[in-house]
Amino acid sequence: MIDFYYWTTPNGHKVALFLEEANLPHRFHLVNIGKGDQFAPEFLKISPNNRIPAIVDQEPKDGQGPLAVFESGAILEYLAEKTGLFLPKDPRGKTEAMQWLFWQMGGLGPMAGQNHHFTQYAPEKVPYAIDRYVKETTRLYGVLNKRLADREYVAGEYSIADMAIYPWIVPHDKQGQKLEDFPHLKKWFEKMAARPAVKRVYEKAEQLNPSRPLTEAEKKTLFGKN
Numbered sequence: 001m002i003d004f005y006y007w008t009t010p011n012g013h014k015v016a017l018f019l020e021e022a023n024l025p026h027r028f029h030l031v032n033i034g035k036g037d038q039f040a041p042e043f044l045k046i047s048p049n050n051r052i053p054a055i056v057d058q059e060p061k062d063g064q065g066p067l068a069v070f071e072s073g074a075i076l077e078y079l080a081e082k083t084g085l086f087l088p089k090d091p092r093g094k095t096e097a098m099q100w101l102f103w104q105m106g107g108l109g110p111m112a113g114q115n116h117h118f119t120q121y122a123p124e125k126v127p128y129a130i131d132r133y134v135k136e137t138t139r140l141y142g143v144l145n146k147r148l149a150d151r152e153y154v155a156g157e158y159s160i161a162d163m164a165i166y167p168w169i170v171p172h173d174k175q176g177q178k179l180e181d182f183p184h185l186k187k188w189f190e191k192m193a194a195r196p197a198v199k200r201v202y203e204k205a206e207q208l209n210p211s212r213p214l215t216e217a218e219k220k221t222l223f224g225k226n
Contacts, residue, residue: 002026002079003056005046007033008205010167011072011109015053016205017163018076020197022085026055030208034218046070057082073105076160086159093156100147100154100161104168108144111136112168115175121219134176141172145182153188166192170202 004019004026006012019026031037031052038050047054047070055075060067061082069075077098080087088094115133118126144165147154154161169189172179179186192198214222 001058003029003058005029005031005043005052005054005056007031007052008209009033009052010112010170011051012053013167013170013201013205014072014164015055015075015079016201017166017198018079018086018160020201021163021195022079022083024079024083028208032209034214034221036221055079073101073164076101076164080160086163088155088157088159097155097159097161101164103143104161104164108137108140108165108168111140112171112175116171117223119176120174121214121223137175137177141169141177141182141185144169145185148184148188152191162188162192166198 002019002024004015006016006028007030018024031043033052037043038047038052043054044050046056046068049070051070053072053075054068054070055078057067057069057078069078077087079085087097111133114129115137118129118133122129144154153159154165166189169179169185179189
């Protein structure tokens with residue numbers, strides 16, 4: 001059994017996608033980041049960086065008791081290794097998938113995240129910041145579009161790389177991006193969106209936390225903590 005500490009963000013969705021695709025038994029523990037649940041001492045014992053997602057595997061392979069994992073990329077790799085799913089076993093295939101997982105972790109996620117912050121949430125508009133992060137998001141979309149020109153999925157076969165990347169493309173309109181400008185990415189995106197497990201994850205997310213603008217109190221909690 002996997003205890004899954006989750007909120008309805010792109011990083012949270014990554015792990016939800018794996019658990020759903022793998023049909024891996026899990027229990028949801030909702031961490032409402034707008035209310036500050038991520039700062040609770042019991043959660044910090046699992047995720048010291050006060051970020052979701054996190055998991056606790058109650059039955060790790062080593063048999064030495066519960067194992068906590070934080071950071072979405074590390075969780076995806078851990079679950080892939082645990083189950084033998086969604087990560088190629090040959091060295092070259094595995095390297096391909098891991099490269100693109102880290103590309104998302106180090107590039108697309110942080111840049112799109114700053115894009116969201118300065119275009120959607122910053123209390124005052126900073127043109128330089130908006131221009132910088134929108135342009136960098138556009139560049140990264142172009143990299144992904146080129147990668148998908150001759151393959152069905154990012155690493156050839158469906159993998160944790162696709163699960164990591166897709167949730168950060170879902171809010172493309174808020175990032176100032178048009179998928180029509182990236183035809184290969186658009187084809188991949190539509191294929192991903194049509195997967196039954198992906199549909200279930202996003203339907204569940206909408207039930208748990210219906211889409212709506214953040215309140216001022218939520219913004220203060222999310223962006224005002226040191």
